Amino acid sequence: MSSIPSLVLKDREKRRARRRKKIRDFFFLLFGHRMGLVGSIIIVTFIAVAIAAPVLHTVDPKQSGKAANILQPPSFHFWFGTDDLGRDIWSQTLYGSRISLLIGFLSAIVTVVTGAIIGIIAGFYGGVIEELLMRIVDFFMMIPELPLMIVLAAVLGPSIWNIIFVVSLVSWPTTARVVRSQVLSLKERPFVEASRCIGANDFLLMFGEILPNVIPILFAEAVVMVTEAIYAEAVLSFLGLGDPTRISWGTMLHFAFESGAMASAPWWVIPPILSIVILIIGFSFLGTAISDILKPGYKEMKGF
Amino acid sequence: MKTLQFAIKKTIAALITIFAIICTNFVIFRMAPGDPVRMMFRDPRVSAAQLQAMREKFGLDKPLGIQFIDYLKQLAHGNLGYSFWQKRPVIDVIGDRIGQTLLLVVTALVIAVVVGTLLGALSGWKSGSKVDRAILSLSLVFYSIPTFAMGILLLLIFGYLLLLFPLGGITTPASGLTGFANIKDIAWHMVLPTFSIVLWYFGEYVLLTRGSMVDVLDQDYIITARSKGLRESVILRRHALRNALLPVVTLTGVNLGFAVAGVIEAETVFSWPGIGRLAYDAVMKRDYPLLQGVFLVFAVSVVLANLVVDLIYSRIDPRIKTGVSNE
Amino acid sequence: MVGMGESILEVKNLHIHYLTRVGPARAVDGIDFSIKKNTTLGLIGESGCGKTTAAMSIMRFIMPPGRIVDGEILFEGDDIVKMSEERLRKLRGKKLTIVRQEAQNALNPVMTIGDQIAEVILEHESVTKAEAWERAEKQLDLVGISHKRIKSYPHELSGGMRQRVMIAIATACHPDFIILDEPITGLDVIVQRQLLVLINNLREQLNLTALFIAHDLSVISETCDYVVVMYAGKVMERADKYSLFGNPLHPYSRALIEAYPSIRGDRKELVSIPGAPPRLIDPPKGCRFHPRCKYATDVCREEEPELREVDGHYVACHLIE
Numbered sequence: 001m002s003s004i005p006s007l008v009l010k011d012r013e014k015r016r017a018r019r020r021k022k023i024r025d026f027f028f029l030l031f032g033h034r035m036g037l038v039g040s041i042i043i044v045t046f047i048a049v050a051i052a053a054p055v056l057h058t059v060d061p062k063q064s065g066k067a068a069n070i071l072q073p074p075s076f077h078f079w080f081g082t083d084d085l086g087r088d089i090w091s092q093t094l095y096g097s098r099i100s101l102l103i104g105f106l107s108a109i110v111t112v113v114t115g116a117i118i119g120i121i122a123g124f125y126g127g128v129i130e131e132l133l134m135r136i137v138d139f140f141m142m143i144p145e146l147p148l149m150i151v152l153a154a155v156l157g158p159s160i161w162n163i164i165f166v167v168s169l170v171s172w173p174t175t176a177r178v179v180r181s182q183v184l185s186l187k188e189r190p191f192v193e194a195s196r197c198i199g200a201n202d203f204l205l206m207f208g209e210i211l212p213n214v215i216p217i218l219f220a221e222a223v224v225m226v227t228e229a230i231y232a233e234a235v236l237s238f239l240g241l242g243d244p245t246r247i248s249w250g251t252m253l254h255f256a257f258e259s260g261a262m263a264s265a266p267w268w269v270i271p272p273i274l275s276i277v278i279l280i281i282g283f284s285f286l287g288t289a290i291s292d293i294l295k296p297g298y299k300e301m302k303g304f
Numbered sequence: 305m306k307t308l309q310f311a312i313k314k315t316i317a318a319l320i321t322i323f324a325i326i327c328t329n330f331v332i333f334r335m336a337p338g339d340p341v342r343m344m345f346r347d348p349r350v351s352a353a354q355l356q357a358m359r360e361k362f363g364l365d366k367p368l369g370i371q372f373i374d375y376l377k378q379l380a381h382g383n384l385g386y387s388f389w390q391k392r393p394v395i396d397v398i399g400d401r402i403g404q405t406l407l408l409v410v411t412a413l414v415i416a417v418v419v420g421t422l423l424g425a426l427s428g429w430k431s432g433s434k435v436d437r438a439i440l441s442l443s444l445v446f447y448s449i450p451t452f453a454m455g456i457l458l459l460l461i462f463g464y465l466l467l468l469f470p471l472g473g474i475t476t477p478a479s480g481l482t483g484f485a486n487i488k489d490i491a492w493h494m495v496l497p498t499f500s501i502v503l504w505y506f507g508e509y510v511l512l513t514r515g516s517m518v519d520v521l522d523q524d525y526i527i528t529a530r531s532k533g534l535r536e537s538v539i540l541r542r543h544a545l546r547n548a549l550l551p552v553v554t555l556t557g558v559n560l561g562f563a564v565a566g567v568i569e570a571e572t573v574f575s576w577p578g579i580g581r582l583a584y585d586a587v588m589k590r591d592y593p594l595l596q597g598v599f600l601v602f603a604v605s606v607v608l609a610n611l612v613v614d615l616i617y618s619r620i621d622p623r624i625k626t627g628v629s630n631e
Numbered sequence: 632m633v634g635m636g637e638s639i640l641e642v643k644n645l646h647i648h649y650l651t652r653v654g655p656a657r658a659v660d661g662i663d664f665s666i667k668k669n670t671t672l673g674l675i676g677e678s679g680c681g682k683t684t685a686a687m688s689i690m691r692f693i694m695p696p697g698r699i700v701d702g703e704i705l706f707e708g709d710d711i712v713k714m715s716e717e718r719l720r721k722l723r724g725k726k727l728t729i730v731r732q733e734a735q736n737a738l739n740p741v742m743t744i745g746d747q748i749a750e751v752i753l754e755h756e757s758v759t760k761a762e763a764w765e766r767a768e769k770q771l772d773l774v775g776i777s778h779k780r781i782k783s784y785p786h787e788l789s790g791g792m793r794q795r796v797m798i799a800i801a802t803a804c805h806p807d808f809i810i811l812d813e814p815i816t817g818l819d820v821i822v823q824r825q826l827l828v829l830i831n832n833l834r835e836q837l838n839l840t841a842l843f844i845a846h847d848l849s850v851i852s853e854t855c856d857y858v859v860v861m862y863a864g865k866v867m868e869r870a871d872k873y874s875l876f877g878n879p880l881h882p883y884s885r886a887l888i889e890a891y892p893s894i895r896g897d898r899k900e901l902v903s904i905p906g907a908p909p910r911l912i913d914p915p916k917g918c919r920f921h922p923r924c925k926y927a928t929d930v931c932r933e934e935e936p937e938l939r940e941v942d943g944h945y946v947a948c949h950l951i952e
Contacts, residue, residue, distance in 0.1 A: 144603060231450050257573070284447065524731075531724060622740070
């Protein structure tokens with residue numbers, strides 16, 4: 001990590017080249033890490049599936065079928081079988097990936113941005129501001145997450161934007177806390193003082209100097225947040241709080257559960273469950289790999 | 305008397321948090337878009353006059369500030385509202401079911417904590433070895449399977465497919481069992497839901513304890529212990545574990561929120577008649593007072609449990625017991 | 632049993648390497664010395680010269696990526712390098728003990744100091760808990776801590792007191808041999824003096840044989856009988872205290888002693904040794920010290936000097952005959 005204030009380093013080309021090298025090095029380390037590699041493959045596969053859903057699906061997932069097609073086991077026509085309304089499960093599963101990934105990524109972005117801003121402000125200014133913000137953070141961390149999310153989702157109504165809001169609201173405190181402790185240690189470093197000496201104001205210091213150094217840990221947090229968001233969306237949908245117009249894996253499970261047909265139609269249940277589990281495993285592995293890579297000494301150990 | 309100071313500080317903090325939770329509870333249910341009374345009675349045949357009468361009955365036409373004071377007064381009397389679905393006071397509904405939830409959650413927690421901590425300590429002690437890697441991978445995989453997903457899988461495999469365990473509920477209906485036979489029946493019904501919770505939760509403790517153990521083993525006092533010529537088992541027990549387990553105790557409190565999530569999911573999947581399942585039913589039936597009551601009970605329980613954990617911790621960590629150094 | 636005049640510890644041709652990705656770092660590259668009963672050997676040198684590594688190897692505390700690759704460490708005749716773990720464990724704490732540089736966390740924070748002293752006694756001797764506790768009290772008296780503090784926790788003690796507890800622990804089983812690895816470094820000067828006096832008294836009282844490691848020459852001169860000067864993993868000079876300080880032969884020893892300002896006489900400019908110690912992965916050819924030595928000649932740059940006896944000293948230098 002450079003201790004030269006980035007405001008002073010005028011040579012843009014050098015800066016860009018350094019950044020490119022850092023990113024290249026990071027990917028090398030990531031794919032060299034066993035879990036990192038597996039996780040990345042899983043995630044990329046799911047993203048590819050989500051994007052290719054319109055191409056890969058066989059039947060319109062919202063299309064209710066004829067009475068004769070209710071609860072059919074997997075067949076040539078319906079690759080994963082049908083549900084209690086005759087809808088194609090393969091197609092539902094494909095499109096479900098879109099919801100999970102969309103909500104996962106969007107929630108993570110909102111959470112991380114909010115947490116970062118609050119964490120940086122709290123850590124930078126200290127004093128009363130920090131106390132106040134951290135009390136709010138502590139309060140949120142004390143409340144059990146799922147009950148709070150259930151209550152909020154129930155009150156706000158079923159829609160994916162509400163889900164994103166609810167998940168972010170519950171998750172930003174952890175990020176804020178992590179960012180703040182990072183900022184506390186960065187605050188004392190010479191490069192911050194150096195920037196101050198050349199006249200940088202608070203805003204520039206916070207977001208020009210400190211923020212770039214917080215990015216690695218933000219990235220790690222973001223991955224964890226995606227994992228949490230995917231889980232949260234799945235649970236909330238399973239409990240019936242999801243958006244009924246956008247079928248996600250959790251919603252599929254909710255319908256399966258409510259219909260009482262779980263025993264007789266395991267093909268309805270297995271694809272969404274496996275999808276949820278494998279996607280979460282993918283992000284978990286990625287998260288573990290990133291936290292390993294960020295540990296001091298890891299790069300050296302691998303010969304960089 | 306440092307312990308007493310600490311205890312008082314923490315108790316006050318807990319009370320403030322509980323108050324904040326009560327306020328939050330109030331605010332959330334008043335900020336629902338739309339008319340709360342409309343939401344409770346979605347039947348369009350209900351006339352406007354009847355709705356207005358309902359509004360007055362529940363005090364929903366009064367200004368917000370007065371509503372809040374009323375709410376506090378009610379709470380002070382132990383009145384958590386009236387459940388529309390069950391047609392009785394919320395507190396009664398919750399009171400009926402809380403025992404079942406406690407049974408499930410305490411059993412699951414104890415098993416998960418013990419197994420997780422032991423495996424985590426082993427993993428940390430043998431950090432880097434095959435045993436360590438195996439335990440880590442296993443924990444990480446199980447940690448990625450949410451309780452409700454695990455519940456459904458266990459239900460399908462062990463319930464439906466292998467017919468080894470019942471498909472839900474706490475007892476076999478209409479069996480009329482009593483005494484010990486009844487207890488066995490309950491235990492049999494408890495197996496799958498407990499495991500759904502345990503299989504996720506223990507991973508948390510493996511990771512926690514392992515991390516703590518690895519940190520402790522890096523410390524100087526472990527070298528000092530070795531230089532005394534102590535046996536490995538003694539070093540592990542008296543020096544490594546005793547220090548490694550301290551942060552695990554603190555983090556138990558923080559993790560109780562996950563235990564709550566686990567029990568809500570497990571009770572829903574297995575129709576276990578506890579307050580977790582009540583949350584699901586309340587959502588499905590749009591019984592907002594009940595949902596409010598359940599949320600309050602869960603949130604306050606977690607705060608109180610955290611307080612208990614903090615107080616226990618202050619007794620076992622000498623640095624808190626005797627206060628900071630007198631240099 | 633080791634009789635008077637015999638060596639308790641003999642280090643022969645010790646080589647310790649730290650394996651890195653770019654090759655082995657030769658932290659200790661062939662050193663020899665021995666310590667006679669009831670004497671104190673001082674080991675001095677700059678940071679990184681290998682003295683702590685050597686000390687830790689006597690207790691066999693070298694962890695991967697470090698490894699003892701060659702040599703013998705004979706403790707009372709038995710080779711520590713080849714000993715079984717179980718036998719070594721029985722020696723540690725009982726006959727072979729160590730006091731290391733003061734660390735915040737060298738004592739277990741959740742055990743009382745009384746327990747931590749009694750622990751080593753209970754491990755090696757068959758006494759009752761009450762007897763061990765009594766002995767612990769006596770140990771505290773010995774090191775100058777009121778035995779009313781026996782139930783205190785480490786965080787309640789100052790740095791100097793904690794170091795005294797370490798000494799109490801190390802001497803609890805009346806060991807034959809004690810390693811003192813920079814035991815007073817890092818403490819404030821008054822505490823340093825107190826501890827030094829304590830250590831010297833204990834050496835006499837308990838008839839200890841000791842290895843004292845420091846980088847402060849004055850401390851070495853006060854406590855040791857015999858001195859070994861190390862540089863870059865090798866021994867540069869070995870002599871008894873008076874010979875070394877009176878007439879240092881090796882240019883490095885001379886430079887070290889000259890760098891130490893005298894409180895008497897005229898004020899002179901401080902002398903230091905230019906340059907820095909070499910990287911141990913790729914040490915200089917020939918004499919390790921030649922890049923910084925003002926007397927270096929061609930042979931110094933080519934051939935490694937052997938340790939030779941000259942005038943009662945053992946010196947590794949081509950220029951000393």
